[in-house]
Amino acid sequence: MTTQEDITRYANILQMDSDFVAPFVSGSQNTSIPIQESFPEVETITSNSTKCGGNFSVDEDNLLVSAWLNIGMDAVQGTDQRAERFWEKIWQYFGENNTYGTTRSISSLQSRWGNINRETSRFAGFMAKIEARNASGGTDEDKLKEAKELYKTSPAPSTGKKSAFAFEHCWVVLKNQPKWSTPKERSKGLLHTPSSIDQVGSNDDDTVVVERPIGRKAEKAKRKRIDGDKGFQDFLMKKLQFIEESREQEKEALRIKADRVQVDAQRADIEKERLHLETIREAKRDDMKKDRLRLETIREEGKIMAMDTSGMNDRERLYFENLKDQILARQQLE
Known part of the structure; x- marks a missing residue:
């Protein structure tokens, strides 16, 4: 059941631009480093195959979102990443996986992410409102359509202008992340008890709780356990392979033994035949003599x-x- 607190929290999302990145780029868990207080207007999105001027394509947007999630949610890297290093990693990830023939600077990626972050967060607020209206009915497709219409008819806080939601392709990827999830999704257990680093926003009374990635030690322990399991599985596979090879070798030995017995039997038959022929020849020689x-x-x-x-x-x-x-x-007797 959606509560007023849920609606209030998602209303605050509209004011959170770069603050969400603070848990992943701060020098410590108690210090936030804002990335950018304001962002340029939403850039026009080109098609998947066409890129005009400096505009980002849908593919580039998806790659940027993927970079942000991979770098920001990497538990082994940890959340204690400074802003400069954080964005260097995102820029490096983006460059290594960019096959679209474009070159983007760190500031360009920061600016674009600011637009994506702000507008998808704003859209999350509209989705929360729709969830509150249709708590007991309506399909997800209908709710998405209503939220897009609400977004389109609502002026942007930064410009006062109205426009269609241009980042649905990013929303599809981000919607399951804690910041962008709806109250319905939060009720499924996607969020956990907040810690100091999980609280984003300047209003202490209305705080949006962000799911923090699994701790570095826990992640390393998990990977160690997985590696241990994998090592045990490899051991079992090698053991099974050894058993199979032993069985095959045993089968081969039995086959060779059977072949040897067959060859010996054939040799015995040949020797018997030889002796028989020799006996016949000897008898003929005696007769001739x-x-x-x-x-x-x-x-x-x-x-x-x-x-x-x-x-x-x-x-x-x-x-x-x-x-x-x-x-x-004698002749008469014969």
Whole structure:
């Protein structure tokens, strides 16, 4: 439920230009260094691809907002940053990420941020009013449309002129930051108990509370814890990788062993086949040897059978006649 205090706080936003940057650029938590008391008129915004003269493009505005958030909200850098060093870092960040072919000085970035800061803060006040009117109904799109119309029909405090809201592209990025958040968003717990450095503005009774980034020690402890978790995760990953590699090596060893068994079996089959063939060849050699002996025997026996015994004496004739009888008897048996 939006209270009168919420409306009062956002009314004070309209008076806060560069004061919001004080927590991030002060030399200590108890000393504020104002950046600029007043800012030039809102510059005309060119399209994303077209930049005329010294005007900032939408892309440049978004880059400047990104630089301010990254440098101002860096907990490791801390909020104890002096203005000069703070804007040097923003200028450096802007230059390193600027791909739009423009060159901006520190004073140009400060001036442009002053416009963005003032007008988006002013728009935040109108959004707070719309939230108060439509606390129980209306879509976010309807509320945004009403706030833009209210902005357009309300004269600017610094000039008294009326104009359309030219920094909606910046508002989209900044609206979730504490200074620009609506009471509805604050009720979700976006803001915390204020400390001395969180209080922005000159009115002690109506103070806008700005969310302070996490402390440097806490951030470092958080990152150390994250790094420790990451180290443990890396250890687990390496352990799992080692286990997987061991499993693969074991599988490979088993495969090699199986291949070796298969090769040994093949070698045994080959040796068995070789021995079988050798046996066959040996048998053939024996058969051939037998055939040669048989042929030799046949030739010798043929000579004996053809031998003329008429000129022999009785003993010789009887011997050869017996041989012939034996040859004939063996042939009959075969």
